[in-house]
Amino acid sequence: MPAPRKYSDELRERAIREVRAIGRPIAHVAKDLGIHKEALRGWVRQAEADRDERYDRLTSADQDELRQLCKGNAELRRANEILRAASVFFAQQIDRPRTRPSR
Structure with a gap:
């Protein structure tokens, strides 16, 4: 705001x-x-x-557009960070050796 x-x-x-x-x-x-x-x-x-x-x-319209594009860019960067962290987490889950439960 x-x-x-x-x-x-x-x-x-x-x-x-x-x-x-x-x-x-x-x-x-x-x-x-x-x-x-x-x-x-x-x-x-x-x-x-x-x-x-x-x-x-820049004109006022161009400044507004640039401001919106910067906000969108920042949002995409945050989303990429979340996805990158999630992919690392799931890659670690897949690489773990599975052990059989003992009977």
């Missing part, structure tokens, strides 16, 4: 709009809205990536 967001989506959108549409400097918008300027800078960069205006970052 993701951590709760410190800033609302509406505030993020408003700040990004002021920087991009109006052209105000990031530092001024951040100070006026009470946001850390580096947080706002990251939001603007991400918005640009989502609009295919920037190619040095």
Whole structure:
């Protein structure tokens, strides 16, 4: 479960709009809205990536897909470890010499 967001989506959108549409400097918008300027800078960069205006970052959709793939990969690794341990256990059971019960 993701951590709760410190800033609302509406505030993020408003700040990004002021920087991009109006052209105000990031530092001024951040100070006026009470946001850390580096947080706002990251939001603007991400918005640009989502609009295919920037190619040095993944889009939000790509980040979500990567996150899901990493989770699936981790789950498959855990399953493989369990299967590997089970195969070792059963191989040891098969290799044991069987003794006849005494009468």
